[in-house]
Amino acid sequence: MIHIVLLAFLVAVAIAIVRMRDLLAVSMLLGIYGLLSASFFVTMDAVDVAFTEASVGAGISTLLMLVAITMTGRSEHPERHKPLLALFVVFITGGLLIYGTLDMPYFGSADAPIHLHVAPHYINNSMQEIGVPNIVTSVLASYRAFDTFGEVVVIFTAGIGILALLSVVRRSEDITKIDSINDSMHVEYLLLRIIVKMLIPFILLYALYVQFHGDFGPGGGFQAGVIFASAIILYAMLFGMSTARRVINQSVIQFFAAIGVLLYGSVGVVSLLNGKSFLDYSALSADPVAGQHLGILLIELGVGFTVASVMVIIFFNFEGRRDVSHHQGKNKT
């Protein structure tokens, strides 16, 4: 019953997203869409996925989308061309995809290969082999560590891309000007500032809890990194970019983004040097299970570093770009 209600909401929100012209409203609806799918995942007992969807889909991607909208403008341009060709391409691609799924086993069928080989092995043996109560973490961080490494590299690449495209040479900022902006913001956002100042330590603490509790419950590096980054972004939004830049050094953040990937990769190389295959953590210690624990802890830490710093890099560069274009616009007029 609740599945039907949630799916109906999802469809309604999706239609609203397509119909809307106001991009601000669309990004808000995308956040709602993320939250709804997160609740849907919870009802299907996929709490780890739900957690990721709630923090990434409903949280930080909406935030980044809003920042992007402040640069691009709020309303969608009316399209001048007839999108018939695009529709044609979409139909062909969709038809091919559906044709491709014909060979696959039916959804949820019990004799699908994944339910015969891999899943029973994970469910039955992960406790002896990995020794981590949360099977999702053991699959993500140990059995499928190579895939996760790929994901981290993708996020890192996104950060590099943002740096290459949007990064601007920053003028040295005038301290008195910053202080005057700071004072005016202090009057404007007094209440928000007080509340956020109280909340930020708890958000950071919660991020650390999610980071290190991933072995036992839902959580892990991805979610923790996003939560950590959102605390920093919250600070930057309410205390001004210049203040945030003084608190958080940009080059240190970029350094940490690289350190995360490096940490992940070097765990793999160490297990390679110890005579096992790449990212086989049982080589890290004399006791294989202890080695798995150590390896998972380290690579989750690497994931957390990279995700948090890349999110902060994206936000800071978007905002920095907006400041510059704002100034240029002022100079022109």
Added chain:
Amino acid sequence: MSISSAVFLFIGSFLCISGGVGILRFPDFYTRMHAVGVTETLATAMILIGLMLQNPGGLVDLKLFIILLMTLFISPTASHALAKAAMNNDLKPKINKKDDIERVTSSKP
């Protein structure tokens, strides 16, 4: 214990529904926000207390209590930010009497 929990849960659900009715029925942005903001804070508190009473004693209670505390901080602040943003964008409250409009516009800094 389960009866008191049910009572709390019922009050919470009722407040949620009344907030939903308020958002549909009230005439302008500020009153709608008032309907949601006020009922939602209390409704969340009631539902969380009801859930706490389901299983007294234990780690779950502590977690729910922390969620409650966070909600009590965040929800009114969000309403405040929303109202302030609307006010800064020159969205006037819908008021019938003319002197009321003058009073509101003159009191705005």
